[in-house]
Amino acid sequence: MPRIYLGKILLCWCDACHTPVLSGVCACGAPTRPVAVTPPGDARPAFPDDIERINRIFSEHFGAPLIPEGHIALLNKVPAEDRMDEIVLGGAVVGAVRYIPDERRYEPLPRPAAANYMRPTKRYVVIDDGAIPSIRDSGASVLAPGLVSIDPAVREGDEVFILTKAGECIGVGRSRVDAEAAGTMERGVIVRTRKNVASVCVPGEATWDDAVRANEPALAEYEARSVRFVREVAEQNPERPTVSYSGGKDSLATLLVVLKALGPVPLLFADTGLEFPETCENVDAVAERYGLPVLRVCDEETFWKKFEESGPPAVDHRWCCKVCKLHPIGRLISENWGECLSFIGQRKYESVKRMQSRRVWRNGNVPQQLSAAPIQQWTAMHVWLYIFREKAPYNTLYERGLDRIGCFMCPSSDLATFAIIEESHPELLEIWRERLTGWQEKQGLPGDWIERGLWRKRGDADEEEDSYN
Structure with a gap:
């Protein structure tokens, strides 16, 4: 998959505090080092459900979990056929998990740095000392003459760790043969070694409160810029200021900034009728916490009517956003103020179109x-x-493995996300499947x-975008 550059990758790491830092110097005064994540580099925290899923995937495949308790882990979504997340620990990419839709399962893709956190008890090979330099230093494949032993669980196509007789990990790769066949080979490739760039990994425990403290100067700077922007836009435009609130993290951060810049403002919420229950609960919780009025509009009936005419919305035919969000919100604005100024949680690191978007637009x-x-x-x-710093009430769906919040049947979602929703909200997906089945048969x-x-x-x-978060 091609790399997507949406802006400078700002993610760094403080080895003294063991936390991510979004600048070249940590609040503790120590210099930071860049984390070599794949672009666009919009990494996010790994929540407990994410960590549990990753540890389950690694345990099932390698016999040991990857992420230890008490360590900060990040996930960086990278371009893939469906979904793949790089895993950052100790300031290094220690591996990734990739979803395979046809098999409805995740595949672990470790890097050598993962050995700082785990010792595999299955799916590994042990090599002769004489083969170490060519494999470790040049990324050579594991050949039959250099093989000492191979775990019996290894099957052709499996990801494996490459270990020395002393137990040191010097590489990772994909097995070209089953363990049984490898034991009889006198020549040929056993494991195709993956060429990974060497990375610095410094394990250490930390909390997200530690990360907030480490980033206080950077957060203060970004907050000040955004507050200044809000005030300038509001001063230049007489329309009624509002916040377009979706129940997602970006619109929540936007609201927090606007509250500091202007004070209380109304929230605009387009309830499509296809929202997760947790999203509606979050809208209510945020409104109550900050004492804000919510202007809601819901047009679920129009969605299903349009569905019967045109079929389901698609990433390149997102009529749903116009029907259920944009047009109803327009009517709501007309009825209340005629026009309004809406602050929206759009970020350039989300997509090419949003990176190219103006900062003020109609x-x-x-x-x-x-x-x-x-x-x-x-960045995320x-x-x-x-x-976290503001202790704001965010949507709990983020803690259940979803990295973006929208309608439960959003066509922009990958199949890995639908698999998560199927576990957490089976009743919602059942409704959607019934509708899809009807259109499929028709x-x-x-x-x-x-x-x-x-x-x-x-x-x-x-993909079409709605410019409404």
Whole structure:
């Protein structure tokens, strides 16, 4: 998959505090070092459910968990066929987990740095000392003459650790043969070694409170810039200021900034009728916490009517956002103020289109609304550290493995996300499957159209975006 550059990767690590830091110097005064994550580099915290899932995946495959208790772990979503997250520990990418849709399972992809945190008890090979330099230093494959032993659990295509007789990990790779076949080979490749860039990894315990303290100067700087932006935009535009609130982390961070810049403002919430219950609960909790009025609009009936006419929305045909969000919000604004200024949780690290977007704009589908993005330059880590610092009530769905919050059937979701939703909200996906099945039968679509998620895209066009968070 091609790399996507949306801005400078700001993620660094403090080896003294054992925390991520978003600048070249930690609040403790120690210099930081860059973390070599794959672009766009919009890393986020690994929540307990994420950690449990990753440890289960590694334990099932290698016989040992990866992430120890008390250590800060980050996940960095990278371009992939469906979903793949790099795992950051100790300031290094120690591996990744990749979802394989056809098999409905995750595959662990360790890097040598993972050996700082775990010792595999299965799916490993042991090599002769004479083969160490070529494998460790040059990334050579493990050949039959250099093989000392191979774990019986290894099957062709498995990810394996490459160990010395002393137990040191000098590489990782993919097995080219089963363990049984490897034992009979006199020549040939046993493991194709993956060429990984050497990385510094410094294990150490820390909490997210420690991370907030380590980033206080950076957070203060980004907050001040965003507060200044909000005040300048509000001074230049007489429209009624509001915050477009979706129940997601970015709109929450935006709200916190606007409250500091302007004080209380109304929240605009487009309840599509396809929201998670937790999202509606979060809207209410945030409104109550900060004493804010919520102007809601819901048009679920129109969604299902449009569905019967046009079929399900797709990433390249997102009629849902216009029908259930943009047009209803436009009517709501017209009825209450005629026009309004809405601060929106848009960030450039989310997508190419948002990176290219102006910071103040009007959406042609909602001409009554002047939109502005106070946190356009923030990364997801800025957002989360800011929310943690402010102890703001965020949507609990983030703690259950979802990295973005929208409608439960959003076509922009990957199949890994739908697998998580199937476990947490089976009743919602059952409703959606029934509707999809009806359309599938009506149109005579292939039998795997639903299971393979083919309904999520109509053609080859780029993904549409709604510019409404």
